[in-house]
Amino acid sequence: MWLWAKATRLLVLTTYKPNVTHLYNQVTVKPGQRLYMVNQLYPYTVKFTEETSTARPAGEESKSSKRPYQMSEDPAKKVSTSHTDHHRITDGSPPLKKTPAACSDKSESASHWSQGLKVSMQDPQMQLYKDDRVVVIKDKYPKARYHWLVLPWESISSLKVLRSEHCDLLKHMQRVGERMVQQCPDAHKLRFRLGYHAIPSMSHVHLHVISQEFDSPCLKNKKHWNSFTTDYFIESEDVVAMLELHGKVTVKEGMSELLKLPLRCHVCRKEQPTIPKLKEHLKAHIS
Structure with missing residues (x-):
């Protein structure tokens, strides 16, 4: 299933069942399916919930839809993507580059060749x-x-x-x-x-x-x-x-x-x- 989204990532879903809010559409993806998110044009939200036999209360559904552009930060519900950085999308886009948080603009400026x-x-x-x-x-x-x-x-x-x-x-x-x-x-x-x-x-x-x-x-x-x-x-x-x-x-x-x-x-x-x-x-x- 292909969704136009804001980043280029490949997520392999295993134990969690995501609800993907894409613009005004919500799509449920079954465990084991692959979710491809490509392009950088549209925002998206992926919310992971455990598969249970009990249906979610209506109140929870409405809460999740109030913040459609934020991804869940719960560490227990994150899917590992450690091997997806090498994935290359077939549209010719390069993989996302990792930007270390410790990278300092000042240090780069100080060592700039013009100086x-x-x-x-x-x-x-x-x-x-x-x-x-x-x-x-x-x-x-x-x-x-x-x-x-x-x-x-x-x-x-x-x-x-x-x-x-x-x-x-x-x-x-x-x-x-x-x-x-x-x-x-x-x-x-x-x-x-x-x-x-x-x-x-x-x-x-x-x-x-x-x-x-x-x-x-x-x-x-x-x-x-x-x-x-x-x-x-x-x-x-x-x-x-x-x-x-x-x-x-x-x-x-x-x-x-x-x-x-x-x-x-x-x-x-x-x-x-x-x-x-x-x-x-x-x-x-x-x-």
Whole structure:
């Protein structure tokens, strides 16, 4: 017997006789019959009562119908469903997923990948340089041979919250980034850029210091490429200039659309069909 109900479960009825209230219909199922409850459109109530020779008083019938959308919580009258979670309904619906009661939204948020920089900047093994205002770490997924991040110890979530009083801090971040470039053993043959993503994926303001040969296995898709080679990448000096002139950083509308642009070489602007083709093309520009 199939009933349209609010959950996807298979109940094997054995010792108890249920009365199933489905919308305005009450159906009695005999012991030993299987009750399939599928779909998630309609509410239902299953009330289990022991099979006895004595008929139920009329008053009890009326009481049970007053709460048609609640299932009996009497532990003695529950049917075991420990093996029904593996049952797959033939309409293609996945089985219900178990949600542990102890699952904490706060713990999930704290470990969310977008908060990863706050963890990495505190890790001594990740730190390449630090002073009382900033710390420099390697990007975990570098998009070039040299890719560092300069982060302030001060908690600043994004470019949008920057104000004129942050000018000195951002200038210090730029000086530290330039010092990293000067100390790089390949600085004489590689070009570097220092800047910020208009809409960063990671929380906490961070300055990218990245070499421009883009020779890295972590550079895998169009989004990676365009985030560093279009106006989506805002030069450090331009960010400081905006703060000095306007007291805030203004991000233009439609920046996210820049990530969808065709793959173009950042040196000669020649369009390439795929990332592998682009990487092969870039070799001609690497001295």
